[in-house]
Amino acid sequence: MMTNVFLSAVLCQLMAALVFAAPVAxxxxxxxxxxxxxxxxxxxxxGIVVLILDIVTIVEILKSNRPPLSKLLxxxxxxxxxxxxxxxxxLFSNRHAHNTYEPLP
Numbered sequence: 582m583m584t585n586v587f588l589s590a591v592l593c594q595l596m597a598a599l600v601f602a603a604p605v606a607x608x609x610x611x612x613x614x615x616x617x618x619x620x621x622x623x624x625x626x627x628g629i630v631v632l633i634l635d636i637v638t639i640v641e642i643l644k645s646n647r648p649p650l651s652k653l654l655x656x657x658x659x660x661x662x663x664x665x666x667x668x669x670x671x672l673f674s675n676r677h678a679h680n681t682y683e684p685l686p
Contacts, residue, residue: 631667632663634667639660655674658670
């Protein structure tokens with residue numbers, strides 16, 4: 582019981598010290614009429630969309646009836662170059678010839 586009281590007192594003092602440790606200057610707080618996209622939320626939204634599209638592309642690659650080495654290479658291209666790799670895959674991969682799934686023996 583005594584250790585909980587001591588720990589609580591130490592944490593309260595630490596929190597009080599952190600409040601006054603680095604006061605925020607008024608110049609740092611001023612922002613010129615920016616909405617959520619101005620704060621960088623737009624980049625996060627675009628990143629999530631690209632991530633979802635890349636996952637869909639990699640799942641499509643892995644479900645195709647390509648040879649395992651071809652699957653690996655296409656997956657690595659899409660993984661290391663997310664936007665460009667996805668565009669290259671959808672434009673140049675001959676998906677219609679490899680659109681059926683065949684499990685490994």
